[in-house]
Amino acid sequence: MGITKTQIFNTRQNELAVIFKVLSNPARIAILQYISTQKACICNDIVDEIGLAQPTISQHLKELKSIDLIQGEIDGKKVCYCINLKKWKEIQKLLNSFFDKTKFNCC
Amino acid sequence: MGITKTQIFNTRQNELAVIFKVLSNPARIAILQYISTQKACICNDIVDEIGLAQPTISQHLKELKSIDLIQGEIDGKKVCYCINLKKWKEIQKLLNSFFDKTKFNCC
DNA sequence: TTTTATAATCGTAATATTGCAATATATAAA
DNA sequence: TTTATATATTGCAATATTACGATTATAAAA
Numbered sequence: 369m370g371i372t373k374t375q376i377f378n379t380r381q382n383e384l385a386v387i388f389k390v391l392s393n394p395a396r397i398a399i400l401q402y403i404s405t406q407k408a409c410i411c412n413d414i415v416d417e418i419g420l421a422q423p424t425i426s427q428h429l430k431e432l433k434s435i436d437l438i439q440g441e442i443d444g445k446k447v448c449y450c451i452n453l454k455k456w457k458e459i460q461k462l463l464n465s466f467f468d469k470t471k472f473n474c475c
Numbered sequence: 476m477g478i479t480k481t482q483i484f485n486t487r488q489n490e491l492a493v494i495f496k497v498l499s500n501p502a503r504i505a506i507l508q509y510i511s512t513q514k515a516c517i518c519n520d521i522v523d524e525i526g527l528a529q530p531t532i533s534q535h536l537k538e539l540k541s542i543d544l545i546q547g548e549i550d551g552k553k554v555c556y557c558i559n560l561k562k563w564k565e566i567q568k569l570l571n572s573f574f575d576k577t578k579f580n581c582c
Numbered sequence: 583t584t585t586t587a588t589a590a591t592c593g594t595a596a597t598a599t600t601g602c603a604a605t606a607t608a609t610a611a612a
Numbered sequence: 613t614t615t616a617t618a619t620a621t622t623g624c625a626a627t628a629t630t631a632c633g634a635t636t637a638t639a640a641a642a
Contacts, residue, residue: 370600370627376526377501381508389499393630394484394492397573401488404577412588419483424631426590445588445639451577460574466504467567470511470558477597477630500600519618531601533620552609552618 384466387459390435395420396428403438403449412446435459491573494566497542502527503535510545510556519553542566 374382390396395418402417414429415422429449432438436455441448481489497503502525509524521536522529536556539545543562548555 370598370625372500372502372600372628373527374501377505381501381504384504385499385501388495392492392496392499393479394481394488395479395630397488397491397495398484400577415589420480420630421632422589423591423633427631430590440589442589442638445586447589456574456577460571463570463574464567467563467570470507470563477595477628479598479630502600522619527600528602529619530603530621534601537620547619549609549619552616554619 384462387435387462390431390437393428395424396432399425399428399432400437400451404451414449491569494542494569497538497544500535502531503539506532506535506539507544507558511558519556521556 372385377385398418399414402414412422412425415425418425420428429438429440433440436452437459438449439452441450479492484492505525506521509521519529519532522532525532527535536545536547540547543559544566545556546559548557
């Protein structure tokens with residue numbers, strides 16, 4: 369088939385899967401790391417920094433935005449991308465909760 | 476194209492992406508949660524528990540095994556799947572390190 | 583207004599993922 | 613040995629993802 373059967377899982381499970389999916393690409397990991405190291409709100413040097421074409425980067429940024437992990441502020445003809453600190457910490461907490469709640473009663 | 480350009484990213488970035496990819500499916504999340512709630516080393520009631528066909532579950536288990544997140548011990552004609560506690564904690568630490576190292580100097 | 587620069591969107595090719603039926607394998611029970 | 617049960621593997625159809633060229637939209641600069 370090719371389509372994930374989200375209907376048979378609960379909201380939390382699907383939510384976790386979506387977050388993990390957004391993070392499941394090295395380009396998006398690299399973009400997040402790069403954005404976070406910039407002192408000023410540096411924008412599409414991302415294209416120069418990462419070795420991918422501009423439409424590709426733009427698409428990855430869109431996916432990161434889809435879960436609010438980053439925000440883009442328009443600054444003239446440039447767009448300034450920043451990590452959404454609130455969401456970032458929220459997600460970290462959510463993932464830790466997943467890892468902590470999974471118990472090891474077995475073997 | 477359709478292929479991720481892993482060559483242009485570093486080992487850590489690719490490693491993180493692979494871990495996130497394995498976790499990026501609600502069936503695999505559900506399997507991990509189910510395995511972890513079982514007191515005894517219960518095996519493939521997983522198929523009955525999750526609403527997916529046996530070959531599909533088998534494939535998901537294989538992917539979870541690919542990063543050593545679970546282990547399967549053969550017990551007669553059954554196989555007993557358990558979470559690999561060591562790896563589990565290792566991955567949690569790795570993800571936290573990723574989340575912690577990402578700074579917020581921006582906006 | 584025209585040009586230039588920046589970033590988003592569209593369309594598409596290559597490849598990956600999801601899920602399942604059919605089949606294979608392996609072990610236990612009869 | 614035969615049969616039944618549990619799990620893995622194979623092959624395939626449907627769909628998703630990745631990447632990029634071409635194009636479009638927007639705004640600053642000339």
